[in-house]
Amino acid sequence: NAGVTQTPKFQVLKTGQSMTLQCAQDMNHEYMSWYRQDPGMGLRLIHYSVGAGITDQGEVPNGYNVSRSTTEDFPLRLLSAAPSQTSVYFCASEDRGLGELFFGEGSRLTVL
């Protein structure tokens, strides 16, 4: 079972560059979300989606865009990378919107 797949696992960017973190799930889950994890801060929600064509902002959305054209895919776009976006990013999906999340393995992003 593939579950939630994130790519790339590691990425180094220069300030001002843009990039897309890919996320795909094969469990037919309606809900998908992106979190960032920083030391001592737990997970913070960036954006989420309750179904294809529907997205909304989480706690820390600035500097990030998302789209949800299919149930399976939920890419996260960094428009103009900043050092403050250095973090580990996790994509997650869930079945019934009750918090039982399935996580990808994470993408470690460094912005120089």
Add this chain to the structure above:
Amino acid sequence: AQSVTQPDIHITVSEGASLELRCNYSYGATPYLFWYVQSPGQGLQLLLKYFSGDTLVQGIKGFEAEFKRSQSSFNLRKPSVHWSDAAEYFCAVGAGSNYQLIWGAGTKLIIKP
């Protein structure tokens, strides 16, 4: 505002000893409560959850947690830890139909041989 507090940043336990990780939450009604575990370099995995009913819930890997409404707590326990339990543990709260979880900062569990 809803919040989750995990008072211990690190906990060190000897292998075979019992474990209790603390979690306190702030929320007006009965929340949905979760414990997730993150092994080094991995994503998070659900250990157990409380939605309603019996306040003592069993999870995977021999873990259990008890919901205590009077103390606004949901502490995670294990009677005897194994070296493979070394990981970071996160408590999270969800509220009603809002599936956006509020996360604690995590507790890193270190196992002494």
